[in-house]
Amino acid sequence: MTAAEPPRRGRARIAGPGEGIGLDELALATRNHGMPLEALRYDVTPPGLHYVLTHYDIPAVDPATWRLEVTGAVARPLRLTLDDLRRRPAVTSRVLLECAGNGRARYEPRPVSQPWLLEAVGCAEWTGTPLAPLLAEAGVAEGAVDVAFTGADHGVERGVEQDYARGLPLAEAVRPEVLLAWAVNGAPLPPQHGAPLRLLVPGWYGMAHVKWLTRIEVLDRPFRGFQNAVAYRLKVHAAQSGEPVTRIAPRALVAPPGWPDFMTRERFLRAGPVALSGRAWSGRAPVTRVEVSTDGAATWTTADLAPADPAHPCAWRAWTLAWTPEPGSHELVVRATDADGGTQPTEQVWNRQGMANNLVQRVPVTVLG
Amino acid sequence: MTAAEPPRRGRARIAGPGEGIGLDELALATRNHGMPLEALRYDVTPPGLHYVLTHYDIPAVDPATWRLEVTGAVARPLRLTLDDLRRRPAVTSRVLLECAGNGRARYEPRPVSQPWLLEAVGCAEWTGTPLAPLLAEAGVAEGAVDVAFTGADHGVERGVEQDYARGLPLAEAVRPEVLLAWAVNGAPLPPQHGAPLRLLVPGWYGMAHVKWLTRIEVLDRPFRGFQNAVAYRLKVHAAQSGEPVTRIAPRALVAPPGWPDFMTRERFLRAGPVALSGRAWSGRAPVTRVEVSTDGAATWTTADLAPADPAHPCAWRAWTLAWTPEPGSHELVVRATDADGGTQPTEQVWNRQGMANNLVQRVPVTVLG
Numbered sequence: 086m087t088a089a090e091p092p093r094r095g096r097a098r099i100a101g102p103g104e105g106i107g108l109d110e111l112a113l114a115t116r117n118h119g120m121p122l123e124a125l126r127y128d129v130t131p132p133g134l135h136y137v138l139t140h141y142d143i144p145a146v147d148p149a150t151w152r153l154e155v156t157g158a159v160a161r162p163l164r165l166t167l168d169d170l171r172r173r174p175a176v177t178s179r180v181l182l183e184c185a186g187n188g189r190a191r192y193e194p195r196p197v198s199q200p201w202l203l204e205a206v207g208c209a210e211w212t213g214t215p216l217a218p219l220l221a222e223a224g225v226a227e228g229a230v231d232v233a234f235t236g237a238d239h240g241v242e243r244g245v246e247q248d249y250a251r252g253l254p255l256a257e258a259v260r261p262e263v264l265l266a267w268a269v270n271g272a273p274l275p276p277q278h279g280a281p282l283r284l285l286v287p288g289w290y291g292m293a294h295v296k297w298l299t300r301i302e303v304l305d306r307p308f309r310g311f312q313n314a315v316a317y318r319l320k321v322h323a324a325q326s327g328e329p330v331t332r333i334a335p336r337a338l339v340a341p342p343g344w345p346d347f348m349t350r351e352r353f354l355r356a357g358p359v360a361l362s363g364r365a366w367s368g369r370a371p372v373t374r375v376e377v378s379t380d381g382a383a384t385w386t387t388a389d390l391a392p393a394d395p396a397h398p399c400a401w402r403a404w405t406l407a408w409t410p411e412p413g414s415h416e417l418v419v420r421a422t423d424a425d426g427g428t429q430p431t432e433q434v435w436n437r438q439g440m441a442n443n444l445v446q447r448v449p450v451t452v453l454g
Numbered sequence: 455m456t457a458a459e460p461p462r463r464g465r466a467r468i469a470g471p472g473e474g475i476g477l478d479e480l481a482l483a484t485r486n487h488g489m490p491l492e493a494l495r496y497d498v499t500p501p502g503l504h505y506v507l508t509h510y511d512i513p514a515v516d517p518a519t520w521r522l523e524v525t526g527a528v529a530r531p532l533r534l535t536l537d538d539l540r541r542r543p544a545v546t547s548r549v550l551l552e553c554a555g556n557g558r559a560r561y562e563p564r565p566v567s568q569p570w571l572l573e574a575v576g577c578a579e580w581t582g583t584p585l586a587p588l589l590a591e592a593g594v595a596e597g598a599v600d601v602a603f604t605g606a607d608h609g610v611e612r613g614v615e616q617d618y619a620r621g622l623p624l625a626e627a628v629r630p631e632v633l634l635a636w637a638v639n640g641a642p643l644p645p646q647h648g649a650p651l652r653l654l655v656p657g658w659y660g661m662a663h664v665k666w667l668t669r670i671e672v673l674d675r676p677f678r679g680f681q682n683a684v685a686y687r688l689k690v691h692a693a694q695s696g697e698p699v700t701r702i703a704p705r706a707l708v709a710p711p712g713w714p715d716f717m718t719r720e721r722f723l724r725a726g727p728v729a730l731s732g733r734a735w736s737g738r739a740p741v742t743r744v745e746v747s748t749d750g751a752a753t754w755t756t757a758d759l760a761p762a763d764p765a766h767p768c769a770w771r772a773w774t775l776a777w778t779p780e781p782g783s784h785e786l787v788v789r790a791t792d793a794d795g796g797t798q799p800t801e802q803v804w805n806r807q808g809m810a811n812n813l814v815q816r817v818p819v820t821v822l823g
Contacts, residue, residue: 105474
């Protein structure tokens, strides 16, 4: 790629060589927000620190007049109030959430969209009711294949005006961990997290967890909406149809040790023992190993990984590693491996929308003498 | 300015002509976050939507072992627990907060720092105890001039390692509206807003409202710390010492009407009547007028400004204006005027740190036929 591609209807733009972040990308970066990585210290991420990505505007939804429709290929369509939903059996689940675009701004060349570095994650406790029994009550028709979820947020994307909507294979939608959630960390959903009701599809990237949910439609054909057919595809060339973005690839992050420079975010440490720590996750299989390099990925040490907690199967997992650095410059690198053998590349594996990029994190640190 | 200035210790860098946002600025933009402007609809900003600017890392403060020192030029130094403070008389105050760097990324040339567009604002309800009676109990010495407030956040800035600290003139510190706050919107402070205790100095830009407060030191000489003497100065040339940044300049914002394009944030509306609305504030004097232009600042109409609410003298004020646009392209511009005669420029008034920039907001909209 030697020059910037012009924007074209229906196509994401790719930044040119050396092209800085534009005002359009910045407008997304200042609206949306990542989780500052020191917040990896919290088992449960406070809502204001959890990442937020809003495609259009945060809609104003009045919970008193709001209704959820369950419709399409069902025997008994439903129309439910928030109280109807709250009267159903409730469960609370700690769920790791990550944006499919996490890491995009580190790609070279850079796909032009929300320019995440590595902070589009969070792990909160969501309270809601499982979706599967509700679909069972509605009576899913024989031959149904997908379930489409529509939110109240309205906008235009690559020329297509739309309410945000995503399709999910029926087999995924009826998994017991899929929830319709009205609360987070014990409080009603705040506006930016989908009030009054959002979907949670643990294990999948954030685009599947539709916020401000208004409509669930069971389909006897695959969903062909913009967010599945055009956005959220893994492809290298624009002409490809690409593979759908689905479950979260394995990733480990380290909480940057020491203290930062305000502007460069460079890290400084005093010499002496340091407890490195962070979190690891995969939406595909349990994390089995976290490795840390303190020499820029030349050599690796296996970190202590907290045991899987049966109470929180969809959460991230803590890891720690003791380190006693010499004064000087070091580069921390960290990677996770899951039970499917999935791991993180040390060199980028590029795709043109900057999706599902789990390139390893690198944290340069200066240890003072 | 024809070329980028190189970074120099103690100096902010100025971006070169056409230079895009760099990865350092982006790292700040993804860590910190603005208030999406549709949240102008809420009288009281939810904490996760309120702007956040953290100079260094959000510190981990254990409220059980945390203490507040009141020291320096006082007759009776104090050392207080959070419970000691909570047992004091509590008040709840709705306070408009704005970052001094709001609008920086719109400057041409651009000072390189946190690249805010226009969203570094919020108006929440803070609960705490007034500072003045506490200082009176400590017994402020004759001849005291400043009060220095130190937070637990630690980092390095333009070569200077420091705990974040700001000095405030004693006469401002003893104003009755200045609070030590432990709660926001009825809940304990979340980590990013200064838990367990922060300062609130209504009317002043955000840098004065020290978070993670650990120490209050009364001084018989002016405070000369980095954040007052080097940062937060209004100056055009690096060699100037500049004027201190203090109270918030008047500003009005419009909640962008219609719906956005995901990537460009361009706004679209259907033809027909629209109720334009937004908020206005000034930290210097009451807002007396909000004007709206729908033709790019060629002509102006006075908006309906909500009456001042005696219960919330430190809050922003709502404004509305009915508009029935013709199909086509329009540019909304909005400006506030306060009782001191302060208003907003339609052309930038540049300073090299990008501080206290209250250039008018411009919102291009396309009205569909």
